[in-house]
Amino acid sequence: MRAEEELIGDLLVARGVLDLAALDEARALAERWKVPLADALMARRALRPLDYYRTLAQHFDLELADLRSDPPDPTLLDPALAQEYVREGVIPWRRDERGIITVAVTSPGPAAVLAARRLTGQRQLRLAVCTRFDVSIAVQRAFRSELVRKAVYGLAETDPDMSARRVVTDPQLLFFYLLLTLLAAGLAFAPLTTLIGLNLLMSVFYLGNFVFKGVLAWAGGLAGEGSARALETAARLLREDELPTFTVLVPMFREPEVLPILAHALRNLDYPLGKLDIKIVLEEKDEETIAAARALGLEGVFEIMIVPASQPQTKPKACNYALQFARGDYLVIYDAEDKPEPDQLRKVVAAFRAAPPNTACIQCRLNYYNARENWLTRMFTLDYSLWFDLMLPGLERLGVPIPLGGTSNHFRTEVLRELSAWDPFNVTEDADLGIRLTQKGYRVGVIDSTTFEEANCRQGNWIRQRSRWIKGYMQTFLVHTRRPIHLLRTVGPLGMLGFVFFIGGTMLSGILNPIFWTIFGFWALTQTGVFDPVFPPLILWLSVMNLLLGNALFIYLTMVAPFRRRWLELAPWALTVPYYWVLLSIAAYKALWQLIRKPFYWEKTQHGLSKQMAEELAKAGVAARP
């Protein structure tokens, strides 16, 4: 620890701001974590940040700058240096009558002076002390429109071909038009041949879908337990002082009640709190959640960021905004109701260090803590178990681009900034980013660490959520098929196949299922022969195989999905999965409609509906809301 920090610590105790025990603890933590004393003190809520910085100012006999009431002179600020101001903790404040610039710093010292001179271009400067949050807020206020613009249009301006800002491009429109023209001509002049051709296409697609997902699950099942144990050991061996700063983004909207759960979970992480850069990202108009977050009195490592109101109002835009203030080498997004396993961040760091250098993201598994609440939560759990425990490892094993899943995606921050992070116009920004990472030459790794969250327990809410996911998949599919040759070159044939069947298959099967099930049901009830011409023998047998073997395969996979977690009691519920598919089809049609009418609309999923929520809130030390 620096001698100055020692003195500051003694000063804090002398002034009665901090007791000696707390100081000793903070000093020990700072030593262990190899972080400044201030960070250790903020992590322990030992004192208010303002008290610390006031003492700091007194120690250095500098003015304490209140940048909220006395904001910096905008003429002194350069938008291009906004991130540096935040990163260095240095911001030009005001100029006196002699033209000397006073620079507000968070940590006075030689480094701050050098940074101040570099950022202002002046040699003669005066220093003042301010809080770290004040620097962040000052930058946000001064460069509000620039920051918002970058958050919204960053990707669209730097890489327009990868942005869903345009739902379909002109060539795509033309392609659709030509396809429809071909279809119309076929129906007009050779209707039966055309219908047979369509039927054959869809049947082959179904077959490919079944085969591909079966192969995925098989490949995923081959992933051994050995690698998981090795990672766990490597994570445990990491010393706290060698752990890097980790930025945690928690975007929220109208869900004040569940924040305590995440806060509790983050506090329980086996990771130095002082090395966490936690940003609670809230929308400017969400006053209720803002008030609730402030009322929680969170530690100094929690920063509440207010995203200015702008369109589209989506989670990826909020994350893009917050990314501009991220200080960590790695970054992760958690939802407010998430409960990551305590050693997750350590495992991620260990995984990054063991992974090839082009690994830009580590995806952890997701599952639910209210799995047994009702039928829907059980099905949701089976769904996620199949996806994360079997298919995701299969995708990794086969080298197929991985569409990232919602939360617990851990990134290298620099790569995120390089790729302009998330697409705010895509409602499944995570899936899109996963494909984009692969196209840019990066890879996504998967590790065996689970984040538990709340499964949707109401069908209406579930349909809204799933329709957003499917709409996002549609957007992702449209974006990444704009340049099919480029996609093929960047992800390879297997990757292309995987992309088509995974992204395309998920959305298309939801749309096609009702058509085929209706045909089958009508035939079974009436024994009509009206469909016979469209099902010549080859297609009939293919369709029967899809109906029987394909669906049986999916039911079987759903049944074995929870085996890895030893949740055998969930397996029999897999037999009811056909109704789950009905809900999925409803969501698919809703998604298609929204893609046409409101492509960027974010269908908000309501959280906190679960009966288990009260239990989780109680664990988090807050009484549940009735």
Add this chain to the structure above:
Amino acid sequence: MLRCFRLALLALGVWLSAVAGAAAQPPAQASGTEQVILRRIGLPDLGFQDGLVLEGLGTSRDVFFPVPRDLPVLEARLVLRAETTSLFTGRRGLSVLVNGRPVLTRPLRDGGERIEVSIPLDEADLARGNGFLRVTLRSSGALTDNRCLDLRLAGEQIAILEGTHLELRLPADAQPSAASLLQIMPREVVVLTRPGPLQPVEAAAALAAGHALAAAGRRVSFSTLAAAGGAEQRDWERGFVLVSQRDDGALGEAGRLQVVRFAGVPALALDAGRPDLAARLLAEPWRPVAAQPAQTVNEARPRMPGETPRGIALASLRGDLAAQDAAERASWTIEFSARDLPPGTRPASLALDIAAAPDTAGERAVAAVFFNEVLIGSQQLGLQVPHRMVVPIPEGLAGLDNRVRLVVTRRARGGDCETLPVALPAQLLPSSMLRLASASGTPSDFFELAPRWRDGVTILTDAPITAESLSPMLALLRTHVRPGSPLQLRPASAGPSPAPFLAFTADPPPGVRATPVRFDRGRLRLVDREGRPLLELSAGGPSLTAQLVSTENGIPGIWVRRAGAAAVPPALALDRGDVAFADAAGIALAFAAGRDQLVRVTYPDQPDPWTLFLLYRPWIIGGLWLALTAVFIGIFVRRWRRRNPGAGGSAA
């Protein structure tokens, strides 16, 4: 001495002549005052429509002419007409035997010749046959010294022409039994009824009689007594059956069958209270029972010999199961109709018991089974005889008339013409069965109704029944109903039929709501899958339309609609499908309206929305495509304007 010898010879010759003359006394000669009718029984009467052919040398055929024993034949002659063909020079001859007695032997010329011979027959010839005159036709000859070669040479044949016949002169007042009359009745038979509307039992009797006679190979027509005239015929070329319902006192609920005289020839009369019962006696197997000139019938129902719940013995179906000597090949053909099946059944499999001796080298024969000329199974037969071969009959193969053919083949030993091929016996045993399975509840093809009529059929009509209206009914009865099955005629006004029916009405039968083809919607047009017209008929429809229908209670039937007095073919074999259009030549088109996707029925004068759509499909789709194109153009224009706001359009 020599003189005495000559006298003795003369006496002997006279005596011999007397004896021979006495022995060869012809049938009773017609005196100049006695009326005589001439009956010519030709090969077509026996089923040989085109005569018959003796192929090769050393061939023999037997033909049986019916000559009932109670028939008083005055004179009989066998008239033989034949044509020979030969390619090679050789020695060949034709022999004719009558009931085993040679009556003709003559050499045949090389190259070919035409033969016409009239052979007188005597009483002894007729009496020996026990009701039949067996005429054996035999060809023989030699071309080379190699008998094997001779047997295999082609190009040798003797065609016995259809003009070959047996002439019988009978007294005009002859009164044989009904059974005998039926045996010798000419091919052309007219069923006569009284003029005007017929009572149901009269119509049923006329139909049953016509049906039984048609099943026996007669050409039947219907007429009235007045129209027939009754002019006496000396050449008995037409037979008559007279039908009338009369109150004959104590015979009110019975039918009477008797031989009468009409138009100068013996005729059959069916009368009393229930002439339809009497008519049933004309059907096999009851026909031989009518062994008297008159018979009263209280009941007669058809029976199916050889039938068990599991199947029907092949021996009771139409075919010859006799043993054959097969050097290379033997074949048996058994025919059966759907009307031979018990109600509610369908052919499921064949259980064939085959006996075929292995050849001298111990090699086994091979049996192949054909069903309606489709190979459905083959097996190598075992060394032990008999061999049971069970062959399933694929669904969809059986129809109205079916044919089972068994072919047993073996590799012939010999053939080098040093040794004759050895023919070894083979036989399809009488224990062979046609196994049956349950048929589905609702018939989807015409032929599936035939078994349901095995025990009787209800015929619905909506007009008074006359002799003229009986022909269409017979056309269907003879193909779908077993002779002798009870017929019940019922007016359509009596309501829905309680049993499977045949309806001959202008409107749909009572209780039937939906029919595949309608006649109340103007013109009828058949189109193919692409909508191209195949057949268009005027508002009246085709001359004859048959449709498979069901009443609301699920009773199936065939509805036959006839346009006016359109001509009807003699037989109407409705097999597959549920709609058939026919004319005087037969069935023009038959299809399954529900199942067949190749043909569709439309009504151009009253098209339904779906038909209109199909008709104008290219235009409708073209219009939609134009609208779609306009939408896409609008989208492109809007996007272009958004990108170029200064270029004449406002930004979106």
